Amino acid sequence: MRSALDRLASRSRSAKPAPRAAVDSSHGVILYLEDITVSFDGFRALNALTLYVEVGELRCIIGPNGAGKTTMMDVITGKTRPETGSAWFGQTVDLLALSEPAIAQSGIGRKFQKPTVFENHSVFENLELAMAGPKTVWKWLAARTTAEQVDHIDQVLQTIGLTERRLDIAGALSHGQKQWLEIGMLLMQDPQLLLVDEPVAGMTPQEVERTAELLVSLAGKHSVIVVEHDMEFVRSIARTVTVLHEGSVLAQGSIDEVQADARVQQVYLGE
Amino acid sequence: MVKSSAQHGSRLMAALRADRGGRLFLGTLVIVSAIVPLLNLLPSPASALHLSNYTVTLIGKYMTYAILAIAVDLIWGYCGILSLGHGAFFALGGYAMGMYLMRQIGTRGVYGNPILPDFMVFLNWKELPWFWEGFNAFPYAVLMIVLVPGVLALVFGFLAFRSRVSGVYLSIITQALTYALMLAFFRNDMGFGGNNGFTDFKDILGFSLQSSATRIALFLATALALGGCYVLCRFIIASRAGRVIQAIRDAENRARFIGYRVESYKLWLFVLSAVLSGIAGALYVPQVGIINPSEFSPTNSIEIVIWVAIGGRGTLYGAVVGAILVNYAKTYFTDALPSMWLYALGALFVIVTLFLPRGVVGAIRART
Secondary structure, three states, X not given: OHHHHHHHHHHOOXXXXXXXXXXXXXXXXXXXXXXXXXXXXXXXXXXXXXXXXXXXXXXXXXXXXXXXXXXXXXXXXXXXXXXXXXXXXXXXXXXXXXXHHHHHHHOEEEEOOOOOOOOOOEHHHXXXXXXXXXXXXXXXHOOOOOHHHHHHHHHHHHHHOOHHHOOOEHHHOOXXXXXXXXXXXXXXXXXXXXXXXXXXXXXOHHHHHHHHHHHHHHEOOEEEEEEOOOHHHHHHHOOEEEEXXXXXXXXXXXXXXXXXXXHHHHHHHOO | OHHHHHHHHHHHHHHHHOOHHHHHHHHHHHHHHHHHHHHHHOOOOOOOOOOOHHHHHHHHHHHHHHHHHHHHHHHHHHHOOOOOOHHHHHHHHHHHHHHHHHHXXXXXXXXXXXXXXXXXXXXXXXXXXXXXXXXOOHHHHHHHHHHHHHHHHHHHHHHHHHOOOOHHHHHXXXXXXXXXXXXXXXXXXXXXXXXXXXXXXXXXXXXXXXXXXXXXXXXXXXXXXXXXXXXXXXXXXXXXXXXXXXHHXXXXXXXXXXXXXXXXXXXXXXXXXXXXXXXXXXXXXXXXXXXXXXXXXXXXXHHHHHHHHHHOOOOOHHHHHXXXXXXXXXXXXXXXXXXXXXXXXXXXXXXXXXXXOOHHXXXXXXXX
């Protein structure tokens, strides 16, 4: 009953996007999660989680299965509403008051664990659809893609290394290429914060390497949060690593500090 | 304004250039609308070339079904919304037209009451119920033909999509919707003629429904509506909004998380589809000459989906092919082997699903 009510409440979130200019990160912090608790049928997926992410940072989040990594992403993107706590995007955008599309439009892009692109559309069209703008039916019925927008799409194609596949159907891409296309779709929205869930699962070593380069190149211009299991990969990209365990932060620091932490070894690395 | 409509025109032409099946369909439609009236009006009834009024009306009826099939393909083939209740919107459009036609009968009814339709006199009603007011005026009836299915779809879709009801659950509640309406319309005290519905229409806009000229006019109006409906749907599908609609079908969550209000897109498309269905129903009633609650029957709505599946969904013209093919077969079977029709329909559906997953037009496209 409670969860049904919560669901109803989350439907009534405002669908109006926060104006882009309103994302105020002048204090150097782009994401504030404070004291967030989420339970599913008594199981605490997040337990008073507090986490800050700085502007331009590339942050890796690791943790054993069930540590709450995906739930955390769900809270940030508006899919799940926490029972307690607060989530702010910059100092002025209250994420708990916005719907999923509104959060996306205010500048948070999310890549899913399973690569999700529009398989029946071309690579170009995938990026075109992801473009920032007033995404309403009436505007889009008459919308034409301007030369500037085509340039932007080509630029993103270059960044994700899919220029050659521009007109191919997205369903025909390899697993790795779909992951990059999905990252490209996020970039089309000029997001300030990118959430990337397990980007290298199922990739070949070469693809992993290129993905690492891509994500490192994105940090700085954007703030990036990467959830990943692959420790090799995390070591290759991370500056700061946050370890989640049972829904809250267990340890945080450089990869070496984290790996040296006795508690972390016990719950996660010590097997 | 002029510039933007010119732009729309050129984009529409581009969309049609890329749509070979659509051009073929529209060409055929033009030829049929030219030849059928000629063959009906010119040769003497004894001639072998003569098309009877019955045949003209039959083709007109198939064309109203084709509009309905396009409306269902628009939401099912392109947006993945499987409505098993679209017969309800068709029937509501039909009832709105039927109310106008009933009021046109005037004193020529069995009881000769200038205001009340026969069934109300029979039920001993003394005055016209409030919701029958206005239906003596054709423009008002046209307004209702669009508004009643549209508003029902708006309210139903708003509640369903907002609660994120989708897939088989949505299909089931659309069945419930049409079933509930059927039961309601069966009741005499609803004021829609109970299980007999409306029939014995006399004329439309002052022209006798029995005359060949009126039949031909209705036939041409239906052909025009079918062509217009096709072009409108093609324009929508070829626009960027159309690509969003297909993106929602393929990966709803991805669309939501790149900033699309998926519910608004679905609702908008669902309402449009319901309005088109209502228009189809309104054109159906004067040609067929009767509307009754069996039009709301859940099996009717399932049949529409079968037409689209057999023709080939997600193509628009496939829906037209399916609607005509199945209904032609139905006319043939119910005449030759009445007890076999439901088996034949079931077998057709199974065969198409197993061997022609993309429908008849999909199989043809794969060969050429």
